[in-house]
Amino acid sequence: MDQLKAVRRNARGALALHVWAALGTCLAPLLPFYLRRRQMRGKEIPARVREKMGFPSLPRPSGSLLWFHAASVGEVLSILPLVQACLRQGPDVTVLVTTGTVTASTIVAQRFAHSRVVHQFVPLDVPHWCQRFLDNWTPQVAVFTESELWPTLLSACHTRDLPVVLVNGRMSASSFQVWRHIPGVARHMLSCFAWVSARSQVDAQRLRTLGATTQTDPGDLKTAAPPLPAQxxxxxxxxxxxxxxxxxxxxxxxxxxxxxxxxxxxxxxxxxxxxxxxxxxxxxxxxxxxxxxxxxxxxxxxxxxxxxxxxxxxxxxxxxxxxxxxxxxxxxxxxxxxxxxxxxxxxxxxxxxxxxxxxxxxxxxxxxxxxxxxxxxxxxxxxxxxxxxxxxxxxxxxxxxxxxxxxxxxxxxxxxxxxxxxxxxxxxx
CATH class of the missing domain: 3.40.50.2000 (Glycogen Phosphorylase B;)
Structure with a gap:
């Protein structure tokens, strides 16, 4: 009986993922107008708005590429010590940092002034836009931050056998209740991660309940960041x-x-x-x-x-x-x-x-x-x-x-x- 329930949950999850992907495909012709409106309100950089459709504005560096995604300013600051540690331990790797907001891109330019760090805006969660992004950048590892769980992008990574990890994993009480109503989707997304590093014991337990079985010891990267700089x-x-x-x-x-x-x-x-x-x-x-x-x-x-x-x-x-x-x-x-x-x-x-x-x-x-x-x-x-x-x-x-x-x-x-x-x-x- 439990096995039958699990099969039904997984089937509903797969159906929900297909519906989400189909919705993204159907909305794709309208999304450029949405991006244009954001551009007019100063929330997009005109010369770089096509990055959100998966088009690169920079060439891919040669060699191994680590991809870090941090949605906004807080997430960017939290991954700063981790990016620096990866550059220090991996002298031959380059880091791609993607963000969703203009203010976060400014922080990347200020705080990641390094020849081995490049920035792009993350594509919206549209199937062929995500594929275009991954076709160009072909990272060796993808590192997502906090609560950035985008079904289409994660599925595209999983399909390519691209190792994906979640650092500073966060699952608020309200988000936890939402995901519990679509457990198949949550379990599918979390199964895409090679491992999860939760921000706290509470977050770790919520993520485990939703299907994140491979976890490291919890720890908040915000308690590991260097002091904010000052001239x-x-x-x-x-x-x-x-x-x-x-x-x-x-x-x-x-x-x-x-x-x-x-x-x-x-x-x-x-x-x-x-x-x-x-x-x-x-x-x-x-x-x-x-x-x-x-x-x-x-x-x-x-x-x-x-x-x-x-x-x-x-x-x-x-x-x-x-x-x-x-x-x-x-x-x-x-x-x-x-x-x-x-x-x-x-x-x-x-x-x-x-x-x-x-x-x-x-x-x-x-x-x-x-x-x-x-x-x-x-x-x-x-x-x-x-x-x-x-x-x-x-x-x-x-x-x-x-x-x-x-x-x-x-x-x-x-x-x-x-x-x-x-x-x-x-x-x-």
Whole structure:
């Protein structure tokens, strides 16, 4: 009876995969219009939009090629130490990094400035677009990151006997419930992986339940990444400009949060009158909008610097969080307050630099990371509680330093993980 049920589940899974592939084929003639619309909204690079249809814009390097796919900025940053470890251990390999977003491609250009690393945008999950991509790049190993499970692309890899692995595998509670309703599809996709490295024990158990039977020991790559970089000369310049002013950094903020942050800063300045609040919107294109909300605050994207009279500075640039975290007295991790979409952002980035941190309650995308940092991160609900926390951090430097040191210890616990995973990846070449 159990065997019959398994056969039926697999049959339903195969049917669902065929339907998905057929849907992609049917929609393919319309998708260029969708990409054109995204291009008009600044979400695609005009000269490179055909990459999303599988057309290469660069020649394939000779020799062995490792393909890493990381959907967006957070995933790109998480694989940085792993890519570096693979390049170090495999001196003859080249790395192809694919992403889905323009902002992620910018981070790749900034952080992977290496002659043996090339970037392309990943093709949409259309059968002949995926085939075109694989025909051109012919990688020896494919490395997917976190929750990037695209049925057609994975099936195309599997059909070619291309070894595929999943690193920092993530399966949220909501995604787990969705996949449990289509177990045949989930089992088929996970069977494509040579092995899975889950982010946490919870993720490992969920992935195992869905069919990932070959797993390595769990470990979060975000706790193995190097500290975010900062230009030494620019840091010295800004430290001299800011002087002894306490600095509150609101990092990776989203629409719906900045008004609350402004109110919190106003309240905190009643106790800390020289407080400078640096607001770093997650999406730099919102810089003008955020600056307007903050009474025409100076914008870094326009090369404007804060004066002694400015309470706010909008830093609407990419790749400079390492600089701002080093300037910070305390840091609020955005996309977490009621009123925004929510989900949180990676708290290990400020933690790795010894920052005292706070977050709002909406942190479901980084639940395990915040659990690991339990006791190091203050949870705030609104502007008033945020202001009280800022005041405490400014006026109690010893407590602030203790929290930062504790967070730093947690955020650097998996330093050996990239080398261990790199060895397993290169063994598949």
């Amino acid at each position: 030494v000369a620019e840091m010295a310049h800004l430290q001299a400009l800011i002087g002894a002013r306490p600095v509150f950094v609101a990092a990776s903020t989203h629409a719906g949060e900045e008004a609350q942050i402004a109110q919190a800063a106003h309240l905190a300045r009643q106790t800390c009158p020289t407080l400078l609040t640096i607001v770093v919107p997650r999406h730099p294109e919102r810089g003008a909008e955020v600056a307007s909300l903050l009474n025409a605050a100076p914008r870094r994207a326009l090369d404007a610097l804060p004066t002694a009279q400015d309470a706010f500075w909008v830093c609407d640039t990419l790749g400079e969080l390492g600089l701002f975290f080093r300037l910070a007295t305390c840091v609020f991790v955005g996309n977490s307050l009621p009123g925004c979409h929510g989900g949180g952002h990676n708290p290990f980035e400020p933690a790795r630099l010894g920052c005292a941190m706070a977050t709002g309650p909406l942190i479901h995308n980084f639940e395990e990371a915040f659990q690991a940092l339990h006791g190091c991160v203050q949870h705030v609900r609104d502007a008033r509680s945020m202001a009280a926390w800022v005041e405490q951090m400014v006026t109690h430097p010893k407590r602030r330093a203790e929290l930062g040191q504790l967070a730093q210890q947690v955020a650097t616990v998996n330093e050996a993980l990239p080398d261990d995973l790199a060895e397993k990846i290169l063994a598949l070449v």
